[in-house]
Amino acid sequence: MVLDRFLCGFRLRKILYELIAWARISSITAHSKNLKVLAIDEASETFSAGVRHYNAICIICHLAPGLKPSDLSVGLYPQAPLFFKRAPATNQEEKLKIIKEYFWVIKNGIKMTAMPAWGSTHDDESIWIMAVFVHQLHGMTAEDYGALSVVGHDHNDHQYDHNILPLKNF
Ligand code: HEC
DSSP states (O other), X not given: OHHHHHHHHHHHHHHHHHHHHHHHHXXXXXXHTTOOOOOOOTTSXXXXXXXXXXXXXXXXXXXXXTOOOOHHHXXXXXXXXXXXGSOOOSSHHXXXXXXXXXXXXXXXXXXXXXXXXXXXXXXXXXXXXXXXXXXXXXXXXXXXXXXXXXTTSSHHHHHHHHHHHHHHHO
């Protein structure tokens, strides 16, 4: 009896969660459809700075190839997706669609989940760069990730930048 009720509750929760997920995906697609992707030079220092942003503030939840789960990432519900486990887009149109959706999510966050909105602390350019980099992570191996010149450098400096952000607002 108790088990029945538990299973019923569990199933309802699953259906409800799937409905919310469906509504969220439709909303992200609709909101991002007409965005224009910013042209970005992936070899530039600005791009490297954007990748450092990802390493400083995103990997605690989304991890990166070769990184062990963090205590925080393990406890998330819903779980944060691991981008490197996703397949890269197979054509340019699909790639741009994914990047636009990522931009929208990074800027606005996802309600009722742990995904924060980064739009109030980051300008559009750095958000576009993170969106492009998140797609670059699709299918990336630990070796490729370790070989990125920005990984492991300036991490502390960058953390520091982020830590002092709130102070600037006082
Ligand atoms: C505190 C944890 C946390 C942090 C930090 C975080 N995210 Fe997320 N993020 C999540 C969770 C949880 C989801 C999944 C929400 C869901 O299931 O809808 C998510 C979803 C996303 C998505 C949508 C993925 C999809 O399914 O298409 C993108 C893109 C994303 N995050 C990028 C980032 C970037 C870039 C950063 C750093 C600037 C970041 N996130 C920082 C928790 C986090």
